[in-house]
Amino acid sequence: MMGKKVSCPDCQGSSKVNITETCEMCDGTGMREITDDWGTRRKIRCLPCRGTGKITETDMCGMCGGDGWVEV
Numbered sequence: 001m002m003g004k005k006v007s008c009p010d011c012q013g014s015s016k017v018n019i020t021e022t023c024e025m026c027d028g029t030g031m032r033e034i035t036d037d038w039g040t041r042r043k044i045r046c047l048p049c050r051g052t053g054k055i056t057e058t059d060m061c062g063m064c065g066g067d068g069w070v071e072v
Protein backbone atom coordinates (compact mmCIF):
# COMPACT_ATOMS: atom_id res chain seq x y z
CA MET A 1 0.00 0.00 0.00
CA MET A 2 1.30 3.39 -0.93
CA GLY A 3 0.83 6.19 1.52
CA LYS A 4 -1.46 8.92 0.37
CA LYS A 5 -1.06 12.60 0.95
CA VAL A 6 -3.53 14.55 2.96
CA SER A 7 -3.53 18.17 3.93
CA CYS A 8 -1.49 18.62 7.09
CA PRO A 9 -3.60 18.49 10.26
CA ASP A 10 -1.28 20.85 12.13
CA CYS A 11 -1.44 23.75 9.70
CA GLN A 12 -4.54 22.77 7.69
CA GLY A 13 -2.45 22.80 4.55
CA SER A 14 -1.31 26.39 4.98
CA SER A 15 2.26 25.25 5.85
CA LYS A 16 2.38 27.90 8.57
CA VAL A 17 1.59 27.61 12.24
CA ASN A 18 1.11 30.24 14.90
CA ILE A 19 3.32 29.90 17.93
CA THR A 20 2.39 31.76 21.08
CA GLU A 21 5.23 32.49 23.45
CA THR A 22 5.50 34.40 26.68
CA CYS A 23 6.89 37.87 26.06
CA GLU A 24 10.46 38.09 27.34
CA MET A 25 10.39 41.86 27.64
CA CYS A 26 7.74 41.86 30.35
CA ASP A 27 7.88 38.22 31.51
CA GLY A 28 4.28 37.73 30.47
CA THR A 29 2.88 40.49 32.64
CA GLY A 30 2.09 42.87 29.76
CA MET A 31 3.52 45.78 31.74
CA ARG A 32 7.01 47.16 32.06
CA GLU A 33 8.39 49.31 34.80
CA ILE A 34 10.37 52.28 33.56
CA THR A 35 12.08 55.23 35.16
CA ASP A 36 11.06 58.46 33.46
CA ASP A 37 13.06 61.67 33.05
CA TRP A 38 12.03 62.82 36.53
CA GLY A 39 13.31 59.64 38.16
CA THR A 40 9.82 58.39 38.82
CA ARG A 41 9.18 54.71 38.39
CA ARG A 42 6.14 54.15 36.26
CA LYS A 43 4.46 51.19 34.71
CA ILE A 44 3.82 51.31 31.03
CA ARG A 45 2.22 48.89 28.68
CA CYS A 46 4.73 46.57 27.08
CA LEU A 47 5.12 47.37 23.40
CA PRO A 48 6.34 44.14 21.79
CA CYS A 49 3.35 42.19 23.11
CA ARG A 50 0.97 45.20 23.16
CA GLY A 51 0.15 44.54 26.78
CA THR A 52 -0.97 40.97 26.27
CA GLY A 53 2.12 39.33 27.78
CA LYS A 54 2.26 36.97 24.83
CA ILE A 55 3.94 37.10 21.46
CA THR A 56 2.40 35.27 18.55
CA GLU A 57 4.75 34.33 15.78
CA THR A 58 4.11 32.62 12.50
CA ASP A 59 6.50 29.79 11.87
CA MET A 60 6.94 27.11 9.27
CA CYS A 61 4.98 23.99 10.14
CA GLY A 62 7.28 21.28 11.47
CA MET A 63 4.76 18.51 10.90
CA CYS A 64 4.83 18.79 7.12
CA GLY A 65 8.08 20.74 6.79
CA GLY A 66 6.30 23.66 5.15
CA ASP A 67 4.75 21.42 2.53
CA GLY A 68 1.16 21.65 3.64
CA TRP A 69 0.80 17.94 2.99
CA VAL A 70 1.65 14.84 4.95
CA GLU A 71 1.74 11.22 3.93
CA VAL A 72 -0.45 8.84 5.86
Ligand SMILES: [Zn+2]
Pocket residue numbers: 023024025026027028029030031046047048049050051052053054
Ligand atom coordinates in the same frame (compact mmCIF):
# COMPACT_ATOMS: atom_id res chain seq x y z
ZN1 LIG B 1 5.57 42.12 26.79
Ligand SMILES: [Zn+2]
Pocket residue numbers: 008009010011012013014015016061062063064065066067068069
Ligand atom coordinates in the same frame (compact mmCIF):
# COMPACT_ATOMS: atom_id res chain seq x y z
ZN1 LIG C 1 1.78 21.42 8.27
